[in-house]
Amino acid sequence: MVQVMRALRVSRFGGPEVIKMRQIECPVPQVGEVLVRVRAAALNPADWKLSAGLFQSPMITLPFTPGFDVAGVVEEIGPNVTGFQRGQAVIGWTRRGSFAEYTVVPAGVLAVAPANASFGEAATIPTGASTAWQGLFDNGNLQAGQRVLVQGAAGGVGQFAVRLAKWKDAYVIGTASTSNVELVRALGADEVIDYTATRIEDAVHDVDLVFDTVGDATLASSVQAVKRGGTLVTIAGMPSEEKVQEHGINVKSFGVVVTSDLLQNFSQMVDDGALRLLVGATFHLEDASRAYELCQGGHGRGRIVFTVSK
Template sequence: MKAIQYKDYGSSAVIELVEVSIPSIQNENDVLIQVKAVGVNPIDMKIRMGLMKEIRPVEMPFIPGGEAAGIIVAVGGGVSKFKVGDEVIALTWKNAYAEYATANENFVLLKPEGLSFEEGASMVVNIGTSQSVLFTEGKLEKGQKVLIQGGAGAVGGAMVQMAKAAGAYVIATASGNGVALAKSLGADEVIDYKLQDVSGIAKDVDLVADTAGGEAQVKLFQVLKPGGKLLSIAMPPSQELAEQYNVKAYFVVSDISAKTLQSGIDLIKAGKFKTIVSKTFKLEDAAIAQDFLTAGGVNGKVVLFID
């Protein structure tokens, strides 16, 4: 089968298109998926560049990609939830940049009818991360005020929709075309962070969901009410600032499983959640796709497709 692979850490130049054997099912609870589309996520580049090797080392040569959509072509002896022919979305953790990949059935869901494979591959990480930040850790409730830093990005856009569906008052930051996108997703207010000072506009926020990190994260402390929370998926927040502003602040490691994805799937079925695919690339153009995402300013998800 065709697969994207690299043999050492580095820039996108290390990426190669190779021919390797189709993986076999090693666990009785695994399924084998003929991959039709793959989500491209920032962690893909962090792993490739070696930035994660202390906490998430990989064995070389390595096939990247943790998020896929496709068709089940084989099931392990212990699989009870799926059958051959099912169209699914899955968290594979690795090896998804390929024509075939395996996944544990606990991290697989039936693809909602009406969604393309590209749309299906765009939602697993987004929904699972949003659920983890907003509800599992953030305990967001109806009527509360949430600020989403990066509300037009892949994860941020999902957060806007899921927070709004839960009855929260949603403030999003965005720029350029992202301002209109965040509004279309349901944000009550959208702050253009390139033109406006977030800390001078948003006040008394219950929860800040930070998807961007960097120096901008520091100002987010100022918008929180005492006792509020700043949760980041980008970088650990300052505990000194958390103490200074009398808030809780920490880095969130997302729990992405079929269970955490179900609420998002229900919203899709109810017509209350839109998947946003920013741009698609062929599998063999994975290096170009990663560089496109790394360049920034992407509204929505970057997806690889396999003919």
């Protein structure tokens, strides 16, 4: 049994400088949990926001190990877990911190990893793909042949939104800055708009659905792009109620819920060649401050990933 491990720790709220490498006790899987040897872990904007103290909740207590998304290998199985075996490659989502050599993941948020992907690629799936799926399909009810605008199409969520919307046979318009235009085209978008050169409200009208992953000023252009009676799904703030009424659109916002079923579906899609994965940048845990700085900059290409152990 592993006794101690290396893990990133946040002992006080602040910028990238508060993320430190520490030796801590290895967690022990309890009922319904699996101990995973972490091979790769994805860095989401939620991670820097949490470390910065932007999410206040009684459930967040210092010090903590950050990281939600994980890809790794089953090391130990807790009581009452069926369907997983020691040595199996898995992907999952945990509140116990994935920026460490080991983490525990509830079996209900764990799935077999795609056979046709590296651990780094697989780690991009849990939050990114689940958020895109729930945004486009569960909340946006996107149908084949409909037109969808993805705001922030180059991001860790946006990249999956473009690919999943194309998989659904929708017509996809993506927005990105100049340096990410070619990337979004390569993801499969039918049209890409460089928001630094063109006002979105001048270029896009009457789409069935907008999926806004950017927020702030972007929300106003999202409202204008939706057709009357259409839907705006946002994961980054809400537009003004007055504008929503004026344009006669539906607005939905949600918090992602990752499940085994959803993760298994994505693994299958990857193995079937229906979904491709993209790692934006790779860091070791020792370079966490640089990774957090990049993430906080908000202009990444795909998902930032920590490679953890061999």
